[in-house]
Amino acid sequence: MPSDISTDLQSRLAELFEWKINPQTGSEYFNLFAWWREPEVVAGIGDLLAKPFRDSTPTIVIGPSASGYLTGALTAASLGVGFCPIRKDPSPSFDSDPWITVTSPPDYQDRHLEFGLPKGLIRSSDRVLAVDDLIDTGGQLLALQKLVEDIGAEWIGASVLIDNLRENHPRRQLNLRSVFHIRDL
Template sequence: MTPTVVVGPVSRGSMLGALTAAALGVGFVEIRKDGGPATDSDRWVQRTTGPDYQDRHVVFGFRHGLVKSGDRVLMVDDWADTGATALATRALIRDCSAHWIGAACIVDALGNARLRHELPLRALIDVRRL
């Protein structure tokens, strides 16, 4: 399924996501961490992650309306470790009534193989090959 929008979390996910979106000829939305709406008067969609690789809970979000109902969304990032970012992003996409296609990253370091299939996640390389 071809995406209509690519999303990427700051900072490396934004860079990779924007390049992916440009290559696919679709829109791009940056997902901001902690505090985006404080400087913006627009309504935001936000979710808090489960524990990440540093055992932190991070608030992710973007302006409401950037991802629209019916959009097909692909998340792009550099590294997947716990899956917390992808799970929170998937929840954000569903909050917008959009369709989650899956996640793509450079390095798959997921410890939980179930998440690889549940998300679904595709990667260029498995961490065990580094």
């Protein structure tokens, strides 16, 4: 994606970004759903997320449910590679194939989630890029990194739309790149 198109899309994303108030708790949160209604966002978001890792030649993109499925598939299409969805709280729903699972450190709601996928979808020869819409504590992406390492594949990094991390350590450990830092919005 040429940089002027990339800059135009980033400007459009910033324009569409909005803070909301939870009426039950009074706490603020950001609403990313408006982004997915816009055709130019859907058409370009995969390129934005892929851009920092294009030269790293990933062979597969992974993303956690639910938003990681959307951002991951769009990024994989941009890179011309496959996509592997990673389920939260996985349970083999229709088969008896073995699954590989890992438990996350605490996420933004202080939960420890289990992530998994059917064995064999990620191979030890893969170069893996993880993609999601947002990172808050890093717990989910750190769990995905561990899953990739347990398989013996190579973790090349993580790409997110919004970096809301308060600490630098997960950024370095994950080789994280983002389209926006929360302070920019």
